[in-house]
Amino acid sequence: MTGMQWSLEIILVVLLGATLFQAMRLERALGVLKRDRASLEALVAHFNASTQQAEGGIQRLRAAVDSAGRQIETQLSKSVSLKDDLAFLSERGERIADRLDALVRTARPLLQERGAQERGVQERGAQERPVYPVEPSATNGGSQVERNLLQALRLAR
Structure with a gap:
């Protein structure tokens, strides 16, 4: 065997040792993953349950928002009607x-x-009758002003 063969053999042994070292590290990592697989599955299941709860909460929130929107529209239409x-x-x-x-x-x-x-009548004496009666019921319906006022009050009702 020549020196070249020996050097190639040594390089090959070193590379085989490094490969063996990496294979052992990979084995340990896979062992950890296998052990943690159950906890990882539980974590994924919990995450899925949380996601479903969040989706359900979003649906309930949308329903509440739609209901509130309809109530606001109803109140708005009522307020516009009352405003008119x-x-x-x-x-x-x-x-x-x-x-x-x-x-x-x-x-x-x-x-x-x-x-x-009326002052003129009182000055002239108590025997003369005033031009306009004191009681509005003494004439046929009172003066024109009184009739207009009564008519305005009736229209106001």
């Missing part, structure tokens, strides 16, 4: 207030005139 009703009532109240204001403005000069006439 309030706007209508407000406009109607403003119209009635304008009518009453107009009636009061027209009634003021008549009341002042009536007061002046």
